Amino acid sequence: MKHLTEYRDGALVRRVLDDITRESTRPAVLMEVCGGQTHSFVRSGLDRMLPETITLVHGPGCPVCVTPLEVVDRALALARRPEVIFTSFGDMLRVPGTDGDLFSVRAAGGDVRVVYSPLDAVTIAAENPDREVVFFAIGFETTAPANAMSVAEAKRQGLPNYSVLVSHACVPGAMRAILGDSHNRVQAFLAAGHVCAVMGYHEYPPIAREFEVPIVVTGFEPVDLAHGVLTAVRQLESGRAEVENAYGRVVSEVGNVEAQVLINEVFELGDRVWRGIGMIPASGLHLRDAYRDFDACARFDVGAVHSEESARCIAGEILQGRRKPTDCAAFGTECTPENPLGATMVSSEGACAAYYRYERGPVCAGRVP
Amino acid sequence: MSDTARSPDRTCPLPLPHHDRIVLGHGSGGRLTADLVDRLFKPRLENPVLREGDDAAVVPAGALAESGEVALSTDAHIVRPLFFPGGDIGRLSICGTVNDLAMVGARPAWIAAAFIIEEGFATEDLDRIVRSAAAAAREAGVTVIAGDTKVAERGAVDGLFITTTGVGLVPTGRRSARANRVEPGDAVLVSGPLGDHGIAVLAARGDLALQTTIESDTAPLNGLVEALYASGAAVHALRDPTRGGAAAALNELAGASGVCVVIEEERVPVRREVAAACEILGFDPLHVANEGRLLAFVPEADVDRTLAAFHAQPYGAAACRIGRVEATPAGRVLLETGIGGTRIVDMPSGELLPRIC
Amino acid sequence: MCLGIPGRITELRDGPLRTGTVDFDGVTRTVCLACEPDAQVGDYVLVHVGFAISRIDEAEAHRTLEALRELGQLEEELGPERTDP
Structure with missing residues (x-):
């Protein structure tokens, strides 16, 4: 696959690793913000090939992980309704709520369908005018344009039977929350490349300055990740704290302006609760008033949900990079x-x-x- | 799929009285059932044992007595859609059981098949499926000597389920291939590219709106297994990586034999379209199902003759070596990644779902 | 967060919603191109959940790879034995 395979070249990875090893002289704690990057580090084995000076801690950038239990429970309640076709990305089907998951709702007779794209959920709504189609609109900034477009499209097509259960998170607020925490260990960020593809990285220089932390926009393939680590190490070694882009083929400083306009048309920035972490100011997207009709929570009364987290789980500390x-x-x-x-x-x-x-x-x- | 040769003493099996659709009466045991069996099933699956029409198939015991071991396997088949690029549930139901028998080193001999049909199922589709099963049986050299047909009320079955049970014979003197006979020092070989079936079926469902030319690999593998034994290679274990893909099969063998299987990512054959679909959906090709591939474990010294034997067979032309077996850590499957790292290959947990992250 | 896969646009469909066919190495899918209004047939776009979020900058890709390939060469090769692409 062009623009993918080249970045899995083992010889090139080793070349970059050699430079990292040569240039890294002091312990450094790096956080890859995005769970997709965590997955790629571990799946390729790259994390174990880094020199011992470098400690990776894994960030909160997994939309599934940070979706509050209460929202999952709301999804289960919506999916149980007989008139509802509940549509979701495959990722959310196994996430346990307080009482079961979407799979168990399906097994009990709920109409739960996996879609690849939010626009496929809109198509399902158009094809089933006598049913209510609810889409579980989770994600970070990367997914926000597609989720926003599904709402805008439903409005344009005049589909009264489409609504969304929104759980959208935004990265910069979370980065600030992690850096501002008194237990913070993170010395440099590998910023999430695909979030930046949409949002650009003009929001980051104030963070880099305020907390004196290098921020390197980083891609997802092994070469990209190694490149991001090398760039961050060079900054740390030379005492710089700047924003650099190591994913230039996909990310520009301004990002995708059309996508930002679309997001702002449908959503507005607000506070949100992150599972395992708690409330973070200005770190979520919520439907604007003009699109309130498409809010599944407003459309259906699912009653009070009683959510209870496991006391044994330390996910919150893991998501903030405090523990492994x-x-x-x-x-x-x-x-x-x-x-x-x-x-x-x-x-x-x-x-x-x-x-x-x-x-x-x-x-x-x-x-x- | 080629047409079935028709028995000269029977008339054209179609049209059935009643119809272009299966009705509940076709499963009632009365005249409609007899019609369906006589006109649709028997002519397609024609053989002397089936023709007898007894409650049980009766075969001479001689073949059993001449064998070292007898293998028995049963497999229930459900697939959506019933017809997919490269196969259908008929071919799948024969190949699935033939392959299960072949994977222990048995020669598949007889098959019994039970068809559970949804009321309202198109007779023409049933006919296509039975023809396809018959063609697969002929290709594999097995006879379908017993069968059953039931019709379930509309909604009780998703179109058609087929359960096949097979008996295979391990020739005298042949050491059967078993999950617990993998040894450190063995090489791991695969008969062709991985993941074709799972991706072909997923794309054929249409839910994900992916267009591809990938076809299922559904095929009988007993010819490949016979060629392997004929090559003189010491066959330790064989496994067809169906549901759960190669990852599940390798983990099962590593666990049963108490060894460590090490796979080299760069040697694992995956078609570019399958690799692309896996990238789009976030799948690991090692987790995707196959229905016409086998994994073979033979001693290092037998690798060349095994590959030569495979390459001479139509379903083994792309066979290659993908890894090796070590003693420890026992029960583990490890992958040496393309960049020189190492990681665990885990069993897939549950249904493969497209992911966004 | 977020699988993003590069694919090549093979067909454009203008309408109320700009879409196109994108080829991912032999697998094709309809992709929403509303946020890539300038993308043309032959361009590579990064697709996430059926939505193009970025156009791949091929020149930048080339520059990055070249820069990485040159890493460490000074240390490895005492001469200026650069190979042109």
Whole structure:
């Protein structure tokens, strides 16, 4: 695949790693903001190839992981309604609410459908005028344009039977929250490349200055990740704290202006609760008043939901980079992808699931002759 | 799929009285059932044992007595859609059981098939499916000697379910291939590219609106297995990586044999379209189902003759080596990644779902 | 967050919603191009959940790869043995 395969070139990765090793002289804690980057680090084994000076901590950028339990419970309540076709990205189906998950709702007779694109949910609404189609609109800035477009399209097509359950998160607020925490360990950020594809990176220089932390816009393939690490290490070694772009083929400083206009047309910035972390100011997107008719929570009365988190789960600390999945007593024993205590074990890009899948226990290496 | 040769002593099997659709009466055991069996199933699956029409198929015991071991396998088949690029549920139901038998080193001999049909199912579609099953059976050299047909009320079945049960014979003197016989020092080989079936079926469902030319690999693999034994290679274990893909199959074998299987990512054959679909949907090709591929474990010294035997077979032309077996860590499957890292290959947990992240 | 896959536009469909067919190495899908109004047939776009969020800058891609390939060459090769692309 052009623009993908080149960035999985083992020789090139090793070349960049050599430079990282040569130039990294002091301990450095780097946070990759995005769960997709965590997944890619662990899946390629790149995290274990970095020199010992570098510690990666995994960020909160997994929309599945940070969706509050209460919102998951609301989704379950909506999906149970007989008139509703509940549509969702595949990622959310396994996420446990207080009482079951979307799979169990489906098994009990709920009409739960996986869609690849929010626009496919709009098509389902157009094809089923006698049913109510609810789309579980989760995501970060990357997914916001597509989710916003689905609402705008439903409005344009005059579909009264389409609505969305919104749980949108925004990265800069979370980065500030992590850096402002008294327990913060993060010395440099690998910023989420696909969030920046939409939003650009003009929001980051004030953060870099205020907290004196390098921020490097980074892609997702092994070469991209190594490039991001090298760029961050060079800044740390030379005492700089700047915003740099190591994902130039996809990201520009201004980002995708049309997409930003679309997001602002449908959504507005507001406070939001992050699962495991709590309320973060100005870190979520909510439907604007003009689109209130498309809010599933306003359209359906699902009553009061009673949500209860597991007391044994340390996902919040993991999402803020304070602890690693393997620091958790329940990891791999009481908590597995099949029986998750918290969302970081559910989502395939959750840090706990990535560790469980790819790194638990010893790994050996030799060569086939 | 080629047409079935018709038995000379029977008239044209179609049209059935009643119709272009299966009705509940076709499963009632009365005249309609007899019509369906006589006119649709028997002519397609024609053989002397089936023709007898007894309550149970009766075969001579001689073949059993001459064999070292007898293998028995049963498999229930549900697939949506019933027809997909590269196959259909008929072909799948025969190949699935043929392959399960072949994977222990048995020669598949007889198949019994049970069809559970939804009321209202198009007779023409049933006919296509039975013809396809018959063609697959002929290709594999097995006979369908027993069968059953039931019709379930509309909504009780998703179109058609087929359960096949097969008996295979392990020739005297052949050491059967078993999940617990993998040894450190074995090489891991695969008979062709991985993931074709799972992606072909997923694309055919249409839910994800992906267009591709990928076809399912559904095929009987007993010819490949016979060629492997004929090559003189010491076959330790065989497995067809169906549901759960190669990752599940390798984990099962690593666990059963108490060994560590090490796979080299760069050697794992995956078609570019399958790789692309996996990128789009966030799948690991090692988790995607196959219905016409096998994994073979043979001693290092037998790799060349195994590959030569595979390459001479139509379903093994793209066979290659993908890894090796070590002693520890026991029960693990490891992947040496394309960039030189190492990670665990885990079983997929549940249904494969397209992900956004 | 967010799988984003590069694909090549093979067909454009103008309408109330700008869409097009994007080829991902042999797998094609209809993709919303509303936020890439200037993208043309032959361009590579980064697609997330059926939505193009960025146009790949091929020149920038080339520059990045070249810069990375040159890393460490001074240390490895004592001569100026640069290879042109």
